[in-house]
Amino acid sequence: MERIINDIVEPEDLKKYELLYNDQTRRGHASDKAQFDYAWCLVRSKYLEDMKRGVALFEDLIRRAKDDIERRDYLYYMSIGYTKIKEYQQALTYVKALLKIEPNNYQALELEKYIEKKMKKEGIMGIAIVSGAVLALGGLIGLGVAMSKK
Amino acid sequence: MAAGPYNYSYIFKYIIIGDMGVGKSCLLHQFTEKKFMADCPHTIGVEFGTRIIEVSGQKIKLQIWDTAGQERFRAVTRSYYRGAAGALMVYDITRRSTYNHLSSWLTDARNLTNPNTVIFLIGNKSDLEAQRDVTYEEAKQFADENECSAKTGDNVEDAFLDTAKKIYQNIQDGSLDLNAAESGVQHKPATPRNPLNTDQTPSKEGCAC
Ligand SMILES: Nc1nc2c(ncn2[C@@H]2O[C@H](COP(=O)(O)OP(=O)(O)OP(=O)(O)O)[C@@H](O)[C@H]2O)c(=O)[nH]1
Ligand SMILES: [Mg+2]
Numbered sequence: 001m002e003r004i005i006n007d008i009v010e011p012e013d014l015k016k017y018e019l020l021y022n023d024q025t026r027r028g029h030a031s032d033k034a035q036f037d038y039a040w041c042l043v044r045s046k047y048l049e050d051m052k053r054g055v056a057l058f059e060d061l062i063r064r065a066k067d068d069i070e071r072r073d074y075l076y077y078m079s080i081g082y083t084k085i086k087e088y089q090q091a092l093t094y095v096k097a098l099l100k101i102e103p104n105n106y107q108a109l110e111l112e113k114y115i116e117k118k119m120k121k122e123g124i125m126g127i128a129i130v131s132g133a134v135l136a137l138g139g140l141i142g143l144g145v146a147m148s149k150k
Numbered sequence: 151m152a153a154g155p156y157n158y159s160y161i162f163k164y165i166i167i168g169d170m171g172v173g174k175s176c177l178l179h180q181f182t183e184k185k186f187m188a189d190c191p192h193t194i195g196v197e198f199g200t201r202i203i204e205v206s207g208q209k210i211k212l213q214i215w216d217t218a219g220q221e222r223f224r225a226v227t228r229s230y231y232r233g234a235a236g237a238l239m240v241y242d243i244t245r246r247s248t249y250n251h252l253s254s255w256l257t258d259a260r261n262l263t264n265p266n267t268v269i270f271l272i273g274n275k276s277d278l279e280a281q282r283d284v285t286y287e288e289a290k291q292f293a294d295e296n297e298c299s300a301k302t303g304d305n306v307e308d309a310f311l312d313t314a315k316k317i318y319q320n321i322q323d324g325s326l327d328l329n330a331a332e333s334g335v336q337h338k339p340a341t342p343r344n345p346l347n348t349d350q351t352p353s354k355e356g357c358a359c
Contacts, residue, residue: 036222
């Protein structure tokens with residue numbers, strides 16, 4: 001998991017998908033695909049501001065998601081994003097929501113383990129256990145709003 | 151486990167590509183953990199695994215990126231082709247469509263890797279002989295290939311090892327330039343990026359091998 005979390009986007013990829021996304025936005029509306037590709041690059045950026053922006057773009061996508069298949073992908077990247085930002089609380093919430101959709105998802109299980117290890121290491125386990133309790137997917141949208149107000 | 155900083159002299163980067171559901175992730179898990187996952191969900195983006203192998207008395211660490219076959223991840227996965235020393239291109243012998251798509255996977259692999267990247271064809275699910283949809287002879291005409299089964303483990307080792315042998319041979323005869331930026335091969339780097347003992351879980355990345 002370490003390797004996935006620490007994987008850094010190639011600057012040229014980030015630039016490429018940023019251009020695509022901005023171009024479409026300027027012309028009215030960016031497609032979900034353009035937004036997904038750009039958000040995915042941002043989450044893997046070295047810079048905190050980019051990561052935050054990436055997570056916000058995924059939060060926006062998940063609001064419009066049509067099915068659990070799409071939701072699953074977004075939840076995974078949101079959890080990765082929050083792990084990188086070190087907001088382990090949110091990271092855990094999202095990975096648990098993913099595990100509700102696919103309880104055997106190996107990537108999600110590994111990510112969950114990784115986040116819990118990080119929390120323990122950084123000593124913020126207490127609060128995590130309480131609110132890390134599995135959240136219904138419906139609750140996620142509210143949570144997304146609550147978080148973006150921070 | 152915290153012994154020396156290195157117990158290998160080379161690192162080879164691999165990618166595993168091919169249609170969704172052909173068994174790429176199962177091959178990775180079979181190779182790194184000797185386990186078969188009967189009910190494996192579609193990969194999200196990429197998975198990563200490592201294992202140390204030996205070729206001609208040299209210890210080589212394989213860093214393997216297993217890519218998602220689903221179309222919507224194409225942009226995501228393409229960025230992992232760069233700098234791959236080996237590409238395992240997988241199809242499912244029981245589904246002809248996955249074989250028919252090989253030419254487009256091959257085009258991607260050729261365009262996005264370097265000329266020395268060793269591309270190896272794998273026909274997976276050889277345990278399902280009764281449902282076979284592509285004959286061995288036919289595939290053999292398309293490219294040198296290896297049939298294996300991620301389920302039984304049959305021939306899985308060989309697929310990964312034969313690719314490494316070919317890469318190693320390319321290094322030996324000088325056709326692969328180790329100093330080239332995107333050769334996909336590292337020769338014993340000077341400082342370890344992730345000290346081996348930071349990750350205590352015996353995950354496939356923990357390199358307990
Ligand atoms: N019988 C048999 N089934 C296999 C074999 N390899 C994989 N499978 C099954 O095929 C399905 C798909 O395997 P995966 O490894 O998830 O396929 P993938 O290529 O990683 O798919 P994506 O991640 O979507 O690209 C799973 O249900 C596996 O159990 C095999 O060698 N034999
Ligand atoms: Mg997979």
